[in-house]
Amino acid sequence: MIPSIEEIxxxxxxxxxxxxxxxxxxxxxxxxxxxxxxxDDIVRDYLRDECIETIVNDIVEEILKLNRESIKLLDxxxxxxxxxxxxxxxxxxxxxxxxxxxxxxxxxxxxxLKEKGITPIWGVAEKxxxxxxxxxxxxxxxxxxxxxxxVSTLAFHHFLNPEGVLESMRxxxxxxxxxxxxxxxxxxHEEFKETLKDTHLGFSLEEIKEMGxxxxxxxxxxxxxxxxxxxxxxxxxxxxxxx
Numbered sequence: 001m002i003p004s005i006e007e008i009x010x011x012x013x014x015x016x017x018x019x020x021x022x023x024x025x026x027x028x029x030x031x032x033x034x035x036x037x038x039x040d041d042i043v044r045d046y047l048r049d050e051c052i053e054t055i056v057n058d059i060v061e062e063i064l065k066l067n068r069e070s071i072k073l074l075d076x077x078x079x080x081x082x083x084x085x086x087x088x089x090x091x092x093x094x095x096x097x098x099x100x101x102x103x104x105x106x107x108x109x110x111x112x113l114k115e116k117g118i119t120p121i122w123g124v125a126e127k128x129x130x131x132x133x134x135x136x137x138x139x140x141x142x143x144x145x146x147x148x149x150x151v152s153t154l155a156f157h158h159f160l161n162p163e164g165v166l167e168s169m170r171x172x173x174x175x176x177x178x179x180x181x182x183x184x185x186x187x188x189h190e191e192f193k194e195t196l197k198d199t200h201l202g203f204s205l206e207e208i209k210e211m212g213x214x215x216x217x218x219x220x221x222x223x224x225x226x227x228x229x230x231x232x233x234x235x236x237x238x239x240x241x242x243x
Contacts, residue, residue: 002107002114003122003138005029011134015127021160025124028158029106031197032079036108039080043154051226051237055153055182056086058224058239062180063091063149070097071148076125076169077155078102080112087151088118101143103128119143125152126164128172146174154228156183157200166215166242178243179216181208184228185236196230208240216242 003011008029012022035042044052063071071091075084084102091098102113103121110120121143123131135141150169159165169179184202192198203211205221212219221240228235 002110002120004107008105008107008122011122011131012124014134015124015130017124024160025105028197032106033108036080036106036112039109039112040082043080043082046154046228046230047226048229051228052083052086054224054226055237056083056090059083059087059151059153059180059182060090060094062178062241063087064094064096066148066176066178068096068148071099072144072146072174073098073100074103074121074128074147074150074172075100075118076103076128076150076152076165077158078104078113078118079106079109079155081109081116081118083151083153084113084118085116099144101147103131125155125159126161126168128168132172146172146177148174148177149180150177151180151182153182154184156181157198157202160199162200162203163211163214166212170215170242176243178241181240181242182224182237183240185223185238187235189230189233189235192230202235203238205238208238212240212242218243 078084081102088098088100100118101121102118103123104110113120121135132143186202186204208221209219219242224237224239226237
């Protein structure tokens with residue numbers, strides 16, 4: 001079952017968000033509700049095929065380094081499952097048994113995930129563990145409380161409290177697991193806050209390393225040789241791995 005906007009508002013209040021944060025999150029949800037039917041095409045417009053392939057391969061490569069025959073994978077802010085589905089398929093091709101969960105706040109995105117055979121979990125990235133408890137209690141999902149790998153692709157700049165999200169990810173990570181984030185580098189295009197509902201204008205490598213080091217023991221971050229294209233604007237990408 002997928003929660004309604006009214007249920008989501010109630011859950012957000014139950015999770016401890018104040019009125020201002022609830023309204024900001026609802027505004028984001030309503031924006032992405034309109035995007036959901038065309039989200040896959042929108043991602044393709046932002047990224048060339050080789051960029052998509054690079055992102056998927058880099059995530060899969062990091063997961064394979066765990067050297068585990070089976071893994072539980074959580075994709076935070078999975079959206080329509082564009083990358084989730086591709087990572088799952090490639091891992092299975094490599095002989096890894098993978099249980100994949102797509103975590104998102106937008107009901108229509110959850111429906112897209114379910115259509116792709118990915119277990120959808122409604123929730124807020126700053127409170128993953130608490131959201132999973134709500135999903136299990138109200139919707140009988142029976143999702144695990146810990147995961148071998150937590151990933152997030154092109155979503156980190158949307159989070160209200162990114163450091164809080166890292167803490168939330170760490171709290172649902174199994175011993176020896178990893179968090180992988182692929183997102184946009186810091187830029188100066190203020191208009192994205194209105195046109196794309198971006199909360200932050202990306203992050204520099206120094207910012208992501210500093211933020212991550214306050215939460216994780218090990219942080220690696222580097223530039224990717226690929227980029228996003230938003231109209232005629234090009235924005236660089238980074239990959240960060242936390243353990």
